[in-house]
Amino acid sequence: MVEAAEGRVQKGILGWIERTGNRLPDPVFLFFWLIAVLVAVSVVGSLLGWSVLHPTEIDEATGQAQVIAATSLLSAENIQRLWVEMPATFTHFHPLGYVLVVMLGAGVAERAGLFGTAMRAGVRNAPKVLLTPIVCLVGMMGNLAADAAYVVLIPLAGIIFHAAGRHPVAGIAAAFAGVSGGFSANLLPGQLDALLFGITEAAVETVFGDFTANIAGNWYFIAAMTVIFLPVIWYVTDRMIEPRLGTWNPGMAGRDGLEEQSDRALTDGERKGLKRAGLAVLAVVALWLAFTFGPGTPLIDEGATPEARLTPFYQSLVAGFFLLFLLAGWAYGAAAGTIDDHRGLVKMMAGAMEDLAYYLVLAFAAAHFVAMFAWSNLGLILAVNGADFLGNSGLPAWALLAAIVAVSALLNIFVGSASAKWALLAPVLVPMLMLLGITPEMATAAYRVGDGATNIITPLMVYFPLILIFCQRWQKDFGLGSLAATMLPYSIGLLLAGLAMTIGWVMLDLPLGPGAGVFMDPPTTVQPTAPAVAE
Known part of the structure; x- marks a missing residue:
C-alpha cells in the first residue's frame, strides 16, 4: 500500500502510478537489466539472420549497399571488446565530457550563492500584478541552476506570495510548474543542452x-517554449489554482518558523556580487564575440562551406558556458564574501564533481548500453525498418514528432531522469528520424517537450516529496493527492501547448537554433530505404 503524507491510502490512478513506478529498479540497474535483454535479443537476431542494407555505406567488392547483420553480443569478438574497451567505453561517452566541463563552472556559481541570490533578486520586489509571471520566468531561467532552483526559488515563491497577501501554495505551484514543468524552457542553452x-x-x-x-x-526552440509556457502557467495559477485553493487562512499553516527565513533584503555584498557577476558575463560574451569576429576569427572556419563555417563556434559553446559560469560565480563570491581565495574556488569545483557521483554511476551503465546496442547492429536494423514502416505509413512529420512528445510524456511518469530516458530512446529514434529526413536537433526538441510536462504530476519525480513538504509548511493537511491534483492542470496545459508548438514548428519549418533546422537530406544510399517524410 502507498500512503499519502497525512497517512491516507493513496488510491486511483495516482496510487497505481506510484505503486507501478516504485517497482521499477533504480535507473542504473534498469540499464543493466536492459543490457541483459539486449544480449538475449542480439543472440536471437544473429541466429535468425536479421539484416538490412546500410543506408550510407557501400561494399567496395560488389558496389552495392553493404549488408549489416545482427551480431551476437556473446560472440568472442564482442566479449573481448566489452572487457578490453570498458575504460574507453565509459570515458568516451559523449555526455560525460559535456556535463563535467559545464558543471565545473556551474558548481562554482551555485555554491558561491550566485544562482540563489539572482533568483531572490528577480522575484523579491516584483509588482503584485506581475508576481506570477515573474516567478514563472525566474523558475524557467532557474533551470540553469539545476537543483538550486528547487531548493531556493520554490519555497521562496511561497513566502513572497504570502507577503503579497496571496495563497502561498499558489506561489509554490507556480514556481514548481516553471522550474520542473518548464524544465527545458529557457532563454539560454545550459547544462541540460x-x-x-x-x-x-x-x-x-x-x-x-x-x-x-x-x-x-x-536555442530558438527553448526560447520560444519560455514565451509560450509563461502565459499558460500564469493563467492556470491565477484563474484556476488560486481560486480553487480559496482565501489564505494563516491558521492552516505549519510553517516551522518559515517566516523567519523570509523575504530578507539583499545585503550590500550580495548586490555588489551581482554587479560583478554581470560584468563577468559581459566580459565572457565580449571574448567570444572577439574570437568569432575579431582578427583571425579562430571560431569560424573560413575555408568551410557556408553551412559549416560556424562549426567551431558551436563546438566551443560547452567551454564558453564553463567559463561564463566559473567567472561569474567567482566574481560574485569574491564580492559577496563566499569565496575567500583561489583555494576556496578549487574546493567549490571539487564539490561540484562530488554532486555528480550518482550521475557518473548512471553514465557508466548508460555508456555500456549505448555501446553494446551499437555493437549488436540492432540499432541500425530497427532504425531502417522503422523508417521503412513510418515512411510507407504516409504519416506527416508533425504527426511523428507529436507521437514522440506523447510517448516521452508517458514514459516520464515512470522514469524521472531526463538523461536516462533519452539514453534509452535516442539510439533508435534519432537514426530512424534521420532516415526520414528529420534532424537530430528536432528529435531532441520533441523529446524535451514531453519530458518536462509530466514532471510535476508523478510522485516518482525526485523532488516531488520535497515540494509536498514545502506545501505542508503552509497547509498542514496538504497531501500527495492534493499536490498531484494541483499540478495536473499545469501538466495538461503545458503538454497541449508544447504539442501545438511542436506541430506548428514542424509545419512552418522554423530554425531550431543557429545552424539547426527541422529537416535534412536523408543519409544517402544506393537504394533508398525510406522516403522522406512529407513536410
Whole structure:
C-alpha cells in the first residue's frame, strides 16, 4: 500500500502510478537489466539472420549497399571488446565530457550563492500584478541552476506570495510548474543542452559514424517554449489554482518558523556580487564575440562551406558556458564574501564533481548500453525498418514528432531522469528520424517537450516529496493527492501547448537554433530505404 503524507491510502490512478513506478529498479540497474535483454535479443537476431542494407555505406567488392547483420553480443569478438574497451567505453561517452566541463563552472556559481541570490533578486520586489509571471520566468531561467532552483526559488515563491497577501501554495505551484514543468524552457542553452545533445551525438554515431552535436541546436526552440509556457502557467495559477485553493487562512499553516527565513533584503555584498557577476558575463560574451569576429576569427572556419563555417563556434559553446559560469560565480563570491581565495574556488569545483557521483554511476551503465546496442547492429536494423514502416505509413512529420512528445510524456511518469530516458530512446529514434529526413536537433526538441510536462504530476519525480513538504509548511493537511491534483492542470496545459508548438514548428519549418533546422537530406544510399517524410 502507498500512503499519502497525512497517512491516507493513496488510491486511483495516482496510487497505481506510484505503486507501478516504485517497482521499477533504480535507473542504473534498469540499464543493466536492459543490457541483459539486449544480449538475449542480439543472440536471437544473429541466429535468425536479421539484416538490412546500410543506408550510407557501400561494399567496395560488389558496389552495392553493404549488408549489416545482427551480431551476437556473446560472440568472442564482442566479449573481448566489452572487457578490453570498458575504460574507453565509459570515458568516451559523449555526455560525460559535456556535463563535467559545464558543471565545473556551474558548481562554482551555485555554491558561491550566485544562482540563489539572482533568483531572490528577480522575484523579491516584483509588482503584485506581475508576481506570477515573474516567478514563472525566474523558475524557467532557474533551470540553469539545476537543483538550486528547487531548493531556493520554490519555497521562496511561497513566502513572497504570502507577503503579497496571496495563497502561498499558489506561489509554490507556480514556481514548481516553471522550474520542473518548464524544465527545458529557457532563454539560454545550459547544462541540460550539454547533457541531451551529448546523448544525441552518441546515438547518431551508433549508425552514421562521426557527428558533432551543436548544444545551441535547440536555442530558438527553448526560447520560444519560455514565451509560450509563461502565459499558460500564469493563467492556470491565477484563474484556476488560486481560486480553487480559496482565501489564505494563516491558521492552516505549519510553517516551522518559515517566516523567519523570509523575504530578507539583499545585503550590500550580495548586490555588489551581482554587479560583478554581470560584468563577468559581459566580459565572457565580449571574448567570444572577439574570437568569432575579431582578427583571425579562430571560431569560424573560413575555408568551410557556408553551412559549416560556424562549426567551431558551436563546438566551443560547452567551454564558453564553463567559463561564463566559473567567472561569474567567482566574481560574485569574491564580492559577496563566499569565496575567500583561489583555494576556496578549487574546493567549490571539487564539490561540484562530488554532486555528480550518482550521475557518473548512471553514465557508466548508460555508456555500456549505448555501446553494446551499437555493437549488436540492432540499432541500425530497427532504425531502417522503422523508417521503412513510418515512411510507407504516409504519416506527416508533425504527426511523428507529436507521437514522440506523447510517448516521452508517458514514459516520464515512470522514469524521472531526463538523461536516462533519452539514453534509452535516442539510439533508435534519432537514426530512424534521420532516415526520414528529420534532424537530430528536432528529435531532441520533441523529446524535451514531453519530458518536462509530466514532471510535476508523478510522485516518482525526485523532488516531488520535497515540494509536498514545502506545501505542508503552509497547509498542514496538504497531501500527495492534493499536490498531484494541483499540478495536473499545469501538466495538461503545458503538454497541449508544447504539442501545438511542436506541430506548428514542424509545419512552418522554423530554425531550431543557429545552424539547426527541422529537416535534412536523408543519409544517402544506393537504394533508398525510406522516403522522406512529407513536410
